[in-house]
Amino acid sequence: MPDTLLSPHPAVAAKAATTMQAAVIAAPQTVEIQDTSLPEPQAGQVRLQLEGCGLCASNIPVWEGREWFSYPVAAGNPGHEGWGIIDAIGEEVTGFAVGDRVAALSYNSYAQYDLADADKLIKLPEALAGKPFPGEPLGCAINIFRRSDIQAGQTVAILGIGFLGALLVQLAKHAGAKVIAISQRDFSLQVATGCGADEVIKMDDHWQIIEKVKSLTNGKFCERVIECTGKEWPLNLAGELTAERGKLIIAGFHQDGMRQVNVQLWNWRGLDVINAHERDPQEYIKGMQEAVKAVEAGILNPDPLYTHTYALADMATAFENLSNRPDGFVKALITF
Known part of the structure; x- marks a missing residue:
């Protein structure tokens, strides 16, 4: 190699x-x-x-x-x-x-x-x-970030720290948010810390994760939660971590069948659920163009x-x- x-x-x-x-x-x-x-x-x-x-x-x-x-x-x-x-x-x-x-x-x-x-x-x-410069995934990160409407002072949870999740940690930190990174691999949590995450949590026990995030947010949970795994369990966990009237952003690529989700919870908390995938090629191109500027400026590394x-x-x-x-x-x- x-x-x-x-x-x-x-x-x-x-x-x-x-x-x-x-x-x-x-x-x-x-x-x-x-x-x-x-x-x-x-x-x-x-x-x-x-x-x-x-x-x-x-x-x-x-x-x-x-x-x-x-x-x-x-x-x-x-x-x-x-x-x-x-x-x-x-x-x-x-x-x-x-x-x-x-x-x-x-x-x-x-x-x-x-x-x-x-x-x-x-x-x-x-x-x-x-x-x-693999433009498509870099542009995808920019587009997901834009759709997430992250503001300074918010708490953002990002589930799944691969390439996309790590880039979103960088973007959310640059926007002034507090970032909680949740992922399965110890190495990916190290990556999240290197990208600026304020807190990292091992993605292992469903209820322990909820209690940890609840404690970190004084019981309010997160204004923004971005799910990057493409799996059913983390998607349901993401709903549990989203604050009332918060935004749950689906960035994972759910391509292998139906999903069962807790719509009762989503409805009760009044969540905005955003599927952040683009299908218009020109939206991808816009994201790629913005990614070039973000890399040049050091916002993305x-x-x-x-x-x-x-x-x-x-x-x-x-x-x-x-x-x-x-x-x-x-x-x-x-x-x-």
């Missing part, structure tokens, strides 16, 4: 190149590195020579296998956190040039190259040269959270670690 996150500045693709390497999930828990045709940008598109792509927890079901997925998956899919250098431009593209370093909202970035619509790109400034890097050839190991979360794992990147 490489010790550094910095990749050499990629050269512009040779004009004679006609193929590239891409990861293909051929069957559940089976990934192959295949030579595939180099994609050509159509009108309104650009082609990126990728520097890297982040791994997202939403990839786990397609890696593990579900009955609703078809295999093999398209080459490079489901990589959607790519950044790199524009090496080819289709017709009707304005505002971008070959050689621009960008982050993209695209969908096949576990590969050496990917295509992206020109309206789903953001330019990366010189201040971020040489730094990884994602660098310590990039804990694991892999070459494309090690994609199987990357997926296994994404699923199993070895100690010390927060965010993994595929780098080229």
Whole structure:
């Protein structure tokens, strides 16, 4: 595993190149590195020579296998956190040039190259040269924070300290909130402390957690609670920790079936329940643009959270670690 996150500045693709390497999930828990045709940008598109792509927890079901997925998956899919250098431009593209370093909202970035619509790109400034920038999850954190309406002086509980939860700790602290971080892994609680959390609580016993938060808030609980786990139990715990007329923000990706929740409690306390996921690509782009500014300003510091890097050839190991979360794992990147 490489010790550094910095990749050499990629050269512009040779004009004679006609193929590239891409990861293909051929069957559940089976990934192959295949030579595939180099994609050509159509009108309104650009082609990126990728520097890297982040791994997202939403990839786990397609890696593990579900009955609703078809295999093999398209080459490079489901990589959607790519950044790199524009090496080819289709017709009707304005505002971008070959050689621009960008982050993209695209969908096949576990590969050496990917295509992206020109309206789903953001330019990366010189201040971020040489730094990884998985734009989609960084923009997602910004959008969730915006939807959470966190104000100075509030107490905010964040359940699940992975990459997203850690970024939200940073954002909430910058906004002047008191932050209580709740997570299962001892390492993730250390990460939360490093990001500025005022209190950390092990996510183990449901009722003990409630009593601890009740004590920390003089019985009032939290004006804002952000659930980042995507699991049913923490979602119900999040409701218990939300103050009367508070906001419960669902940031976890609940993709594996129905949820049973305590609507009686939500109703009695008059909670605002906010699903903070965006589906409009342009909202993602706005979040990514704001994330660039936040990183430049030092409001967000994602660098310590990039804990694991892999070459494309090690994609199987990357997926296994994404699923199993070895100690010390927060965010993994595929780098080229």
